[in-house]
Each structure stands twice: as C-alpha cells, then as structure tokens.
C-alpha cells in the first residue's frame with residue numbers, strides 16, 4: 552500500500568517512509584491512497600489486541616520493508632491490556648474501553664510504543680541519529696518520552712504549554728533526561744504544534760538534523776490506534792450481534808480518526824460521537840459548515856484543549872464534502888461544569904471514577920434519549936483519573952489510587968527548560984543537540 556499527502560495526491564511513499572517522515576514535505580498529513588476492505592472473517596481467530604492488529608495492519612504494510620515485522624512490532628508495542636469494562640448501574644448497555652493501562656496511563660501509549668517499535672525496525676539510509684519533535688497537550692509527550700527513552704538511535708524533544716498541563720502530567724513530561732529534552736513553552740498547545748510544524752519546513756534545520764514527528768500527525772500513531780477499536784468492537788459484536796456505538800473524547804482528532812478508519816475498513820462500529828470540551832471548532836464546523844480554527848481555551852480536560860485540530864485534514868480526505876462528514880459522526884461540546892457534574896454523579900451512581908476527558912463522553916451518554924440508550928454504547932476512557940487527581944479528588948471526596956508505573960515516574964526529579972513560543976528558541980535548543 553502507498554500513502555499520499557493530504558495536500559498532494561501525487562506525492563506517494565510506502566509505510567516505512569510515511570512513518571519515518573511524520574509529516575509530508577508539503578506540510579500535509581499522510582493518508583493511505585485508499586483504505587482497504589477487510590473481510591470480517593479474517594479476524595475469526597484473532598482475539599487479543601496484538602492478534603487483531605496483525606490482521607488489521609497487514610494490508611497497510613503490504614509491499615513495504617517492514618511488512619514481515621508487523622507481528623513482532625505489535626507484540627512489542629501492545630504489551631498491556633485495554634479491557635472493555637461493563638458499567639454497572641447505567642440506564643442501558645454501557646461499556647468503557649479502558650485505554651489507560653500502559654506505562655504513562657493514557658491512550659497515547661499505544662501510538663507511541665508502536666511508533667518506537669516501528670522506527671527501530673525501519674532501515675534508514677541516513678546514518679544520523681533521529682530527532683523526534685513532539686508537541687503535547689499533556690499526555691503525548693510523556694508517552695513518547697517513555698517509549699523512546701534510552702533507545703540509542705534517537706533524541707526526543709518534547710514541547711508542552713507551561714502551566715496548562717496537570718501537575719502529574721508535568722512530572723511525567725519532565726522526569727526523563729538522557730536522550731529526552733523537555734521544553735516548557737510560554738504559550739498554548741497550538742503554539743507548540745506550530746513551532747514543530749515550522750521546524751519541519753525550516754531549511755537550515757532540515758539540513759542539520761534528521762527530524763521526525765511523533766505527533767498524531769504521524770500515521771504511525773494513527774494506525775495502531777485503530778487496533779483497540781477493532782478488538783473491542785469485534786468482542787462486543789460477537790457477544791451482542793450488534794455493532795456498538797462509540798463516544799470519543801477528542802482534541803486533535805487523532806483518536807476519532809482512527810475510529811472512523813476502523814469502521815471504514817469494515818469493523819463493526821455503529822455511530823461515532825465526538826465529545827469536545829469548550830473548544831468549539833469541530834462542533835461549530837459541523838453546524839455551520841465553516842472551518843474556523845481559533846486559539847485554544849484552557850479547560851479541565853486539558854489534553855483536549857485544541858483550537859486548530861490537525862487531523863481534520865485526514866477526516867476531510869475521508870469525507871470530502873460536508874454532507875458526508877455530517878453523516879459520518881456528530882460532535883458536541885461539554886463545559887467544565889458538566890465535566891465536574893459528570894465526575895461527581897458517575898462516581899456516586901456507577902462507582903466509576905473518570906478522568907476529566909473521559910467525563911466528557913460520560914456526559915454525552917447521559918444526554919442521549921432513553922430510546923437510544925437501548926443500544927450498546929462504549930465510552931472511550933482516554934486517561935487514568937490518577938493523572939488528574941487535582942481535579943478529580945476534590946469532586947469525589949476520595950483519593951484515586953495511583954497505578955504503580957505512574958507512581959515510579961512521579962518520584963523522579965523534574966528537568967524541563969523554559970522557552971518562548973518562537974521557532975528561534977526551538978532552533979537554539981536543537982542546535983545544542985549532539986546530533
């Protein structure tokens with residue numbers, strides 16, 4: 552299979568190149584030239600996430616240098632569970648897909664670990680060390696740092712918006728050192744993302760460094776995220792005989808893009824509903840038909856504070872006109888007050904503790920008409936609530952137990968460096984790289 556740029560269908564590369572480059576040279580995002588149709592029967596003997604991923608990703612890697620390595624890559628990357636847990640006490644059949652059992656307790660571990668396992672195996676003609684640039688709204692940076700830490704062929708530079716991530720996220724971003732550098736940017740996530748994009752098209756940096764991106768703009772993060780939608784939807788479909796609906800807490804739209812791709816290749820996924828926080832760019836677009844990116848607003852669901860979601864380009868590629876886009880998914884905004892109410896109420900009524908992001912999905916579920924709640928819905932649990940203890944604990948009046956992998960990271964010293972939201976500052980840091 553070939554991948555093309557969203558901005559130029561003539562620019563085509565194989566999977567290895569698409570992953571190694573991250574962003575296309577014209578600034579577009581890589582998408583498959585055409586999504587395959589996968590016969591559901593092909594998954595009949597596949598039950599675990601690695602087994603499902605192997606079948607799912609085979610056509611995407613077909614003909615590429617790493618095709619034969621996909622089974623090893625998915626086993627290496629997906630070495631932790633993603634259970635679909637029944638929510639007892641809900642008004643209808645409801646599950647939560649828990650994507651937070653990896654090393655940094657958010658779904659970003661799936662993409663980051665797959666990317667690291669792939670890059671390790673992709674043959675490179677350029678002998679220089681790779682420099683991964685990562686803009687993060689909180690969770691990606693930690694996941695990428697964890698996945699690439701101490702791998703001898705790569706340096707990682709993480710950019711996060713200073714003061715706009717939770718205290719525990721910040722610890723997790725800044726605790727690494729060695730081949731990982733963490734920059735606290737005096738700006739928003741959009742500034743961080745812009746700096747990374749500018750670095751990519753900067754001729755001087757392009758000459759000096761072998762840059763790559765680990766953001767959800769990298770197709771090597773999107774493809775693996777399809778795996779948990781595939782595995783969970785197959786599990787529920789085999790049991791219920793009906794395709795489950797998903798509610799996906801969304802920011803930069805990588806996770807929901809993976810869900811829509813999974814449905815498109817033939818997995819039993821019903822309706823897809825996207826939950827945003829007070830950042831209204833996507834719901835407004837579906838409503839008005841006008842794409843109006845805007846500065847991001849800070850909310851309790853901070854990993855979703857994105858005003859100009861990059862992956863919209865991939866959704867438009869899949870559904871080129873507004874009519875199809877509106878038919879493919881819906882999107883609703885959830886306020887901070889609704890997030891708080893959702894965390895409080897579901898703790899009391901379901902005995903479930905949500906992180907503020909997962910709470911946006913839980914809120915939308917409550918808004919569904921009773922008739923619609925007869926169908927099975929899956930809330931996508933994007934992070935462990937212990938990462939957001941400062942928000943969650945006062946609301947539920949109880950301590951959230953910390954997973955042991957997270958507790959280990961929280962005990963390390965913080966090593967971040969302050970920078971202004973300018974390419975010049977990033978350039979200076981990168982020049983100091985031992986590349």
Ligand SMILES: *Cc1c(COP(=O)(O)O)cnc(C)c1O
Nearest residue numbers: 690802803804805806854933934
């Ligand atoms: C990244 C993230 C999101 C948003 O996912 P996108 O792929 O950017 O839409 C939601 N919740 C959590 C906890 C996250 O880390």
